[in-house]
Amino acid sequence: MLATVIHAPRDIRVEEVADPALSTGGDAIVRVVAACVCGSDLWPYRGVTPTREPHRIGHEFIGIVEEVGPDVRSIAAGDFVIAPFYVCDGTCANCRNGVSTSCLNGGWWGGDDRFGGFADGGQGERVRVPLADGTLAVVEGPVSDDEIPGLLTLSDVMGTGHHAAVSAGVGPGDSVAVVGDGAVGLCAIIAAKRLGATTIIAMSRHPQRQALAREFGATHVVEERGDAGIKAVRALTGGIGADRVLECVGTKESMDQALRSTRPGGMVGYVGVPNGGPELPIRRMFDRNVGVNGGVAPVRGYIDELLPDVRSGVINPGLVFDLTLPLSEAAEAYAAMDERRATKVLLQP
Amino acid sequence: MLATVIHAPRDIRVEEVADPALSTGGDAIVRVVAACVCGSDLWPYRGVTPTREPHRIGHEFIGIVEEVGPDVRSIAAGDFVIAPFYVCDGTCANCRNGVSTSCLNGGWWGGDDRFGGFADGGQGERVRVPLADGTLAVVEGPVSDDEIPGLLTLSDVMGTGHHAAVSAGVGPGDSVAVVGDGAVGLCAIIAAKRLGATTIIAMSRHPQRQALAREFGATHVVEERGDAGIKAVRALTGGIGADRVLECVGTKESMDQALRSTRPGGMVGYVGVPNGGPELPIRRMFDRNVGVNGGVAPVRGYIDELLPDVRSGVINPGLVFDLTLPLSEAAEAYAAMDERRATKVLLQP
Incomplete structure (x- = not known):
């Protein structure tokens, strides 16, 4: 065969x-x-x-x-x-x-x-x-x-996107930002909507993927990254950051984007396979009570x-x-x- | 004055x-x-x-x-x-x-x-x-x-121990290990019992604190640390590790102890002020779906x-x-x- x-x-x-x-x-x-x-x-x-x-x-x-x-x-x-x-x-x-x-x-x-x-x-x-x-x-x-x-x-991919949302504790009325517009990130948008999130922010620069993200339930698209992306997410979430952020890439930059886009007391759900093993900045997490949960789905x-x-x-x-x-x-x-x-x-x- | x-x-x-x-x-x-x-x-x-x-x-x-x-x-x-x-x-x-x-x-x-x-x-x-x-x-x-x-x-200290347990998601029937036998760790034992944990493992080498841990609800005391401590925790938890581990110290060694004592899919609740900023090993967390949640209580x-x-x-x-x-x-x-x-x-x- x-x-x-x-x-x-x-x-x-x-x-x-x-x-x-x-x-x-x-x-x-x-x-x-x-x-x-x-x-x-x-x-x-x-x-x-x-x-x-x-x-x-x-x-x-x-x-x-x-x-x-x-x-x-x-x-x-x-x-x-x-x-x-x-x-x-x-x-x-x-x-x-x-x-x-x-x-x-x-x-x-x-x-x-x-x-x-x-x-x-x-x-x-x-x-x-x-x-x-x-x-x-x-x-x-x-x-x-x-x-x-x-x-x-x-x-x-659908189960993995769902795992990101479940790991982050997405529930009714939550604001959710999704870092990554690959198949898993797009499925994470589906999962967030399915679990009741009402503000869903897709972080994407790719026109076709932005369109699919909106079809799947994204209420907003943020094209900026880094500090500008964090500022844009905060502007959409009462100034404090998203309740839940779904990290669907696996790089140091994407995890940093996720951690800093999360409000105090919020949670990052991550499913991107860590590429090269970036470590997590515990002091930043500690000071703001931002948790990190997830893994291989x-x-x-x-x-x-x-x-x-x-x-x-x-x-x-x-x-x-x-x-x-x-x-x-x-x-x-x-x-x-x-x-x-x-x-x-x-x-x- | x-x-x-x-x-x-x-x-x-x-x-x-x-x-x-x-x-x-x-x-x-x-x-x-x-x-x-x-x-x-x-x-x-x-x-x-x-x-x-x-x-x-x-x-x-x-x-x-x-x-x-x-x-x-x-x-x-x-x-x-x-x-x-x-x-x-x-x-x-x-x-x-x-x-x-x-x-x-x-x-x-x-x-x-x-x-x-x-x-x-x-x-x-x-x-x-x-x-x-x-x-x-x-x-x-x-x-x-x-x-x-x-x-x-x-x-x-009581609220901080409680925050460790809440952040870890302690609930009825859980197995919980507590790293740290200071006042916060001892209060975390109280909190774990109060939230319904049925196996509560105090990691302590100090006789008076062990006694207080038992009075507060610890069902087991583990004196070993490092690999021996992890082995002892696993032996008390069906071979896989504790459902929830409460990290109440704040050093790199104590967080390592906590992460490795947690079962796949479990959660570390941490409240020890990170001393010198140890970073978290994301790949180990990812492979076993061990989450980390908590912070300044x-x-x-x-x-x-x-x-x-x-x-x-x-x-x-x-x-x-x-x-x-x-x-x-x-x-x-x-x-x-x-x-x-x-x-x-x-x-x-």
Whole structure:
């Protein structure tokens, strides 16, 4: 079968690889219906994180179950499933606490081989899914083609944007500023509106993304950054800053923007993968009682809550996909996202 | 009248100073019934923060109102009042949000002169209280002598311990670890129990403080620190760490202890004044979804909630005072706390 392999920075190839096979008893084989490229896939693409040897890549996909191992209970052949960007058992202490990204028995797509000999990446024709009962979420009933993009966002970006909002404690009537206008930032706007925020400030300089932000619920757009951006946010929030700020980038500059845009007593919810490990200025946080909460988003647990709103059209996160390509053009998908020609690319095997 | 003045590191003197006088219209003059020495007073005492010129010191006191300015509405001569460790108007946007330590019109005892020409320290016979309506909390009815220590803790340490617990989101059934066995850490144990925590781990090596921690509600004591301390906390919390960890010290080591003792998805509530500005390791927080929330505690807003429980004896934070001295011996009070001969010293003018 075909799957995407990264060989080196900017060297993405779709190659013939071995078909996956059941091996642990708790696996499922899923035929991928749609996959996508994540902002975090760009770190190895750009060489920010090293690629020591060629390996499978991709961690967001949806598909149809082809076969399951003898120990699988809640998933069956023919099921339409959403895979989160990680593997989890759904039963350990951390999963029960809602932090399935810290599953004591879980792991990451494409990265390690603790699950019966190998771990697939998600950008391929088929994927072996370890811990299928805990990892996969079943979508009931017939799934129409136009549902595909929205369902695919539940594998990562919609759940991650939601996690930023939940971590920041967004609630009815809050003012919220969103730092970052990528797919996650845009989904964070959806989440903030869904949770009841009434002032939603999108920090964006990109005309198409500004338009989508407004469609998703942003009440204001701030183009300025740094001190001017903070001043603009304060002007929209009674002079004190936003109740909740959602940091969806992961750089030192974006976190600084977020911390300084938050009112005293407010909270930053952050989901941008910290790039290079900027540290947090505790004294500034302390003096103003600005908290920081978030991390790698436990999206598996959010699927049950968000799926009905996606299927009913109450929210429409699938609009973040602005380019669809066949799997064979995965290299172009990476290039388009790297060059910001596309916000989010959907790949069709 | 007499008041405490710091001249230089380890040079604390009780001196004759000018009597306070009403000046802004919104002031009250309070005769101090009891004051105390704060752990943060030890920073200038030890020379960690500089003392450029002699100045009044102290910021925790209770007393009886002697006179009020013509604009004061909610306070009257004869009232028994609790002063928080700062001045606030109670009406600005930040005060309304519950963050009166960020009052847009407020300030600090002993530190600046924006309120009509001067700001007293709290360790003296009398104090002029600016913004009296917002700052002072009235204790109704007769106050007996044995209520004094408990009421005095509401000026800082009990409210600050409570803020650590509130910031961490402590709720019924939680496991909580408390880093720091000073007066604030001990009060944080009271707060955790009061908010429903069922496993409360005191990290302490000091026998008397361990005993008080148990009296306040600690279910376990961990003497180890560093990796051994983290291992001990995990052993008491199902192997994953405490749901909530209350950081009541303010050093890099104590925050590291707190972050690493928290389970994935848990929260550190911190109130220890960051000493020298250690920064927070964001990547470690991100990977495990450990949040950090807290800061300089807005204790004025907590007095209304905590006062009934203090007066009824449901909680007994006054036990943190293990030494009482006359105001004239303020220098010995500082020395006793500096040398850890006393947990918390009460001064009687």
